[in-house]
Amino acid sequence: MASHGFWSLRPDDSSDNTRAWCQAAAQKFTGGIGSKLCALLNVGESDKSAESPAKEAQSGVETCGCNQPCNCSRTNQGFSDLYSTDLLPATNGDMKTMTFLQEVVDILLSYILESFDRSTKVIDFHYPNELLQTNNWELSDEPETLDEILLSCRATLKYAIKTAHPRYFNQLSTGLDMVGLAADWLTSTANTNMFTYEVAPVFVLLEYVTLRKMREIIGWPEGRGDGIFSPGGSISNMYAMLLARFKMFPEVKEKGMSSIPRLAAFTSEHSHFSIKKGAAALGIGTESVICIKVDERGKMIPSDLERRLVEAKQKGLVPFFVSATAGTTVYGAFDPLIAIADICKKHGVWMHVDGAWGGSLLMSRKHRWKLNGVERADSVTWNPHKMMSVPLQCSALLVKEEGLMANCNQMHACYLFQQDKQYDLSYDTGDKALQCGRHVDIFKLWLMWRPAGPQHTNVCFWYLPPGIRYLEDKEEKMRRLHKVAPVIKARMMEYGTTMVSYQPQGDKVNFFRMVISNPAATVEDIDFLIEEIERLGQDL
Amino acid sequence: MASHGFWSLRPDDSSDNTRAWCQAAAQKFTGGIGSKLCALLNVGESDKSAESPAKEAQSGVETCGCNQPCNCSRTNQGFSDLYSTDLLPATNGDMKTMTFLQEVVDILLSYILESFDRSTKVIDFHYPNELLQTNNWELSDEPETLDEILLSCRATLKYAIKTAHPRYFNQLSTGLDMVGLAADWLTSTANTNMFTYEVAPVFVLLEYVTLRKMREIIGWPEGRGDGIFSPGGSISNMYAMLLARFKMFPEVKEKGMSSIPRLAAFTSEHSHFSIKKGAAALGIGTESVICIKVDERGKMIPSDLERRLVEAKQKGLVPFFVSATAGTTVYGAFDPLIAIADICKKHGVWMHVDGAWGGSLLMSRKHRWKLNGVERADSVTWNPHKMMSVPLQCSALLVKEEGLMANCNQMHACYLFQQDKQYDLSYDTGDKALQCGRHVDIFKLWLMWRPAGPQHTNVCFWYLPPGIRYLEDKEEKMRRLHKVAPVIKARMMEYGTTMVSYQPQGDKVNFFRMVISNPAATVEDIDFLIEEIERLGQDL
Incomplete structure (x- = not known):
């Protein structure tokens, strides 16, 4: 610790140092959080400090657990006669806004400290009907004071799942990365939209740079190709299916499914349900999704894939899409991509890799062999919000062929994608998306990007x-x-x-x-x- | 001001008071932001204070413009030899994490103050190639220090569009609401997912409460019906089209479009391009979207709708979907909903209202008449992220019929929607969505909810x-x-x-x-x- 001069304030077990640290912390942070830090780091030194922080937060009055002359109890002053209309852009709203937002941040910082503290609960569980009664969650017909708004923030966090808690293992997305969180706060503050370079110049460039890097990692020459950040793996997989259909039958865009033959898609019986969901939505139908058998470890059996492909053709269906899974949801199995690529090539079928879960292993020198053959795919789903711990949501679809996404999805809305703008229009990526407005999901990943790779199991x-x-x-x-x-x-x-x-x-x-x-x-x-x-x- | 004791610290023009305020501000906030406030509020008092805050931020060293004994220049100390791996969950990461996040917040608060300041630029515009050269935006192969991460945050904001700026009129979504921003920061910190009650108990309940209230406001009896918050108006409109098709031909889910007759959808020639985009994706085809003429103010002409409906039937098409627009993108026109509802009823066609832009006028006593007849719709898109200034993204699809969304979209994935859970499973809303994981978009709207209605033009x-x-x-x-x-x-x-x-x-x-x-x-x-x-x- 000694080499980090600034940090040597953190208390060791000597009470003099503790007192010094406590005072420094209280000066460094406004009201609540300095005191919280004192309380948390002094756990065990006094009875008072051992109290659950959650209880303190609930009372609305924050007290410092360290019994030192800390600069606390300053919070919540003056919020009981203020309303959101007193904040910016209100005249003279600067100071009120800063103090209000700082108070919110204090609440969030306390929550973060609690979340990583093993002595706190992962969840304060209540059945839905009970939870409805713990607080007034109904929408108010009267304006609320900023004090009431802060109380609502505290109550919401009290009953939230601590997804950052070291003992939360419930989903594929767990943990809370601090740099990712900072990036997400910045994204909210920038409050813009991904459709054009004009309204999101930096974020559009960062998406461009990051997608290219991800394609390089997949192994496509010079990172060429296309892609998009979409609202989750299911939508990414749906994009892939949409592109595969359009590639084989471009007339489907104008004329619909009734102008083309009956299609067949293939995926393993352990694959994610979004493949069927996508088929239902796109008008292909769930019965056209043929489920391929897996071995005892959950991997797709290539010979069964080939058998079912041939069988489908014999029935007059047109196989257009194979989705291999890299990291199944339950077993975490990786389908054998090279064998699947050979079959797709032989039969002229689009190969998609659903790496929503396992795609991040491409970043790992040790584990990336599990995805050998991924470079032969036509499209890849890869969710950095899972194994790479990027805050939700952050899902990418990568596509090998350039220009296909735009051709498939663009509608040339002239009010948004004016052709007479002053800059290079290739940066106006909105028209290749299914969405119009699109949330900025890139900044978290870009800021968190680290060469060291994830592991998982x-x-x-x-x-x-x-x-x-x-x-x-x-x-x-x-x-x-x-x-x-x-x-x-x-x-x-x-x-x-x-x-x-x-x-x-x-x-x-x-x-x-x-x-x-x-x-x-x-x-x-x-x-x-x-x-x-x-x-x-x-x-x- | 006198009534708000706490706030009387804000400077009037007397320099003694200014000095007192400056000192108080510097104590109240850590390093950067206290000084920023001094500088901003003292604009004109000295040459130095008139310097653009953006310039200061760029230099990385923050100086206080007020020439008072402020507590500044404390920022960025100690970050140059720290990495993200030193932050929580690292051992002894508490204090480092708090200080790092507080530094990020200081940067964000400065940006907010600048954004509302008319003397700053709305955008510091650079062409894409220029912007790529202003900074190293490429993804690093080496881990970055926290100092470098903070510099990246500053650079990103320097070139961002100030969407909160009073002179930013570029999109339908403009402005930045401070309560909404606070809610979005909290949402990022909670970092969870909307698929089940188990992982998002509060947010799932708030979505339930808010969707019911929105349906009440539409005018559906007791707020009954269904709905979902989706990633934007285009996806909400696509949901509506999907539901309309399923309602008329439920077999389409399993058997696809080749099992049903050719469909026809109707919308005005001024409607949003997402209607055609949805038709292309769902396998209906853009040619099956029939564009109805508008009058000189941009409103759909009902007699033309009826004529084209009849004509489509004569051609053997099955009309299944009419999308009326409440607030067109360009003119802001409202289609005549009552006349359209009569035609939809007569021909047995699903009536959708795309109120992405104008739906928020339902909250306005003065303007809601423009949507008279909306209660007769089968589905309504309503984007609080537009006229209600909720931070991006926040879009709702409201549906009159209960249970239809689940029937249309559910796939019963047993690893997520276990039927043997201990609580009421009707709160596990994930399976009615097209997505699997779904971002929490509800908390912003819920916390911002205000009875006073929006106006627009x-x-x-x-x-x-x-x-x-x-x-x-x-x-x-x-x-x-x-x-x-x-x-x-x-x-x-x-x-x-x-x-x-x-x-x-x-x-x-x-x-x-x-x-x-x-x-x-x-x-x-x-x-x-x-x-x-x-x-x-x-x-x-």
């Missing part, structure tokens, strides 16, 4: 409680085991100690799916989860 | 420079007039003084479209725009 397992461990009747055993995970999960949420997901798959009854993508989790946190499952499931 | 006009004002050759006049708006706009952006949009429409050459939706704009700002157009276009 899905581990699926059953917990067999003692009561059923030695049951001989296999059917009865499976019937009872199927109910174990839901009960443990429900208890886990009521205690709020940790969260992990469960599901059945195929002929397998409910099992836990442990995902390790939360950068805050240590080996001890994973041990904690296992012990907690045992504790909560002992009696089942 | 689109005013379209030409500027005739003296040189062409008296030209007799009408064709020559139009030819030259068409080039006037693009040139003025380009000059406007280079000066960076204001921004307004232009476009041609039908047989009309390029005209300006002035939209009044920026809450920061005053009458003087509109006068400024007019004078600026005159100044920049005199010589044309």
Whole structure:
């Protein structure tokens, strides 16, 4: 620590240093957060400081736990007779706005500290009807004071899931990256839209630079190609299907599906449900999505793909799209991309790789072999908001062929994409999107970009409680085991100690799916989860 | 001011008071922003204080303009040897994280103050190639220090459009609401996903409460029905088209478009291009979107709608969808909803109202008559991120029939929507969406909700420079007039003084479209725009 002069203020266990640090912290931060830091870092030194920060936040009055002459209790003054209309752009609104926003930031910084603190709950769980009664969540017919608005912020966070908590394992997206968070706050402040260079010059350029880099990493020559950041992996996959259809039958854009033959799409039985959802939306129909068998580890079996492709052709269908999965949702399996690419090439079918979950392994020297063959794909979905911990939402679709997205989607709306602007119009990317306005999702990823690669794993397992461990009747055993995970999960949420997901798959009854993508989790946190499952499931 | 004790610190013109305020501000805020406030509020008192804050920010060293013993120059200390890996969840990362985030907030607060300051530019415009050279925007292969990350934040904001600026009129979404911004910062910090109650209990309930209120305001009995917040008006309109098709031909979900007759959709020739974009994506085809004539004010002509409906039927097409526009993009026209509802009823066709722009007038006692008949629609798009100034993105689709969205879109993914959870599963709304993960867009709107209604207007006009004002050759006049708006706009952006949009429409050459939706704009700002157009276009 000594080399970081500024940081040497952090307390060691000597109380003199602690006092000095506390005073410095209180000066450095306004009201609430300086005191919070004191309280958190002095846990155990006094009874008062051990109080749950959540309780303090609830009371609306913040007190400093360190018993030093800190500069606290300054918050919330003056907000009870102010309204949003007193803030900027109101005349003389500068100081009020700054103080209000700083107060909000203090609330958020406290929440962040709590989220990373293992002694706090992951969730303060309430059933929907209970939660509706904890607070007045109904929309008010009267204007609210800024004080009431701040109270609403506190209440909202009190009942939120702490997705940054080291023991939150429930989804593929876990954790909270501080640089990503800073970038997202900046994005909100810039409050603009991705449709044209004119209204988002920097963000449009950063998207351009980042998409090119991602295509280079995929392995496309000089990073050439196209792409877009879309609102999530499902929409990215839908874009891919849309492009594949347009590539084979460009007349579909004007004339619709009734002008073209019946299509067939192929994906593994463990693939994400968005492939079927996309087929339903695009007018292709879910029955035209043919599910290919997987091996015991969840990987698509290439020979089954080829067999079903040929079969579809014999039935008069036109195979147009194969979606291989790089990182399935449940098992985390990687389909064999090279074998699939060979089949796609042979049959002239668009190859898509749904790497929403596993695509980020392309950044890892150690693990990228799992995606060998990805460079032969026509399109790739890659969600940095999953394994790379970019805040939600951040999903990219990368496309090998240049110009196809624009041809497929553009409508030439002249009020937005004027052709007589003064700058290079190729930067007006809005018309290649399905959306008109498009949220700025790029800045988080760009600011967080790091050469070191992510690692990940899905581990699926059953917990067999003692009561059923030695049951001989296999059917009865499976019937009872199927109910174990839901009960443990429900208890886990009521205690709020940790969260992990469960599901059945195929002929397998409910099992836990442990995902390790939360950068805050240590080996001890994973041990904690296992012990907690045992504790909560002992009696089942 | 006297009644707000806390606020009386703001300086009047007496320099003693100014000094006192300056000291108080510097204590209240950390490093940068206290000094910024001093500098901004003392503009004119010294030469130094008149310096552009943007210039200061660029240098990386912040100095206080007020020449008082302020607590400044504390920023950026210690960040040059720290990396993102030193922040939480790193051991001992608390204080570093808080200081880093506070520094980011200081940068954002400065940007906000600048944005509302009429003496700053709306945009510091650079052509794409120039902008690429102003900074190193390329993705680094080496980890960056926190200092470099903060510099990137400053550079990004330096070249951003100030969408909150009182003289920014370029889009339908303008302005920056401070409560909405606070809510968006909180949303980023909560970093969760809308698919299940389990991972977003509060946000799911707030969406439920808010959608019901919006349906009540539309006029549907007891606010019954369904809906979703989607990533923008184009996707909301696409949802509506998808639902209309499914309602008439539910078999389309499984069997696709080849199992049903050829469809026809109807919308006015001034409607948003997303209707055609949706038709292309859904496999209906753009040729199946029949454009209905508008009157001289841009409103759909009902008799033409009926004529084209009948004609389509005679050609063997099945009319399934009429999209009326409440607030067209360019003219701001409202289609006659009652007459359109009568025609839809008579022909058994789904009636959609695209109120992306004008829907917010439902909140206005004075203007809601423009949407009379909206309660007869089957679905309504309503974007609070436009006229209600909610930060981007916030778009709702409201649907009259309960259960239809789920039937249309659900795929029953068992790993996410487990049926054996402990709570009421009707709150797991994810499966009715086209998306899987869905960004939290509700909290901004909920926190900002105000009973007072928005007003708006689109005013379209030409500027005739003296040189062409008296030209007799009408064709020559139009030819030259068409080039006037693009040139003025380009000059406007280079000066960076204001921004307004232009476009041609039908047989009309390029005209300006002035939209009044920026809450920061005053009458003087509109006068400024007019004078600026005159100044920049005199010589044309």
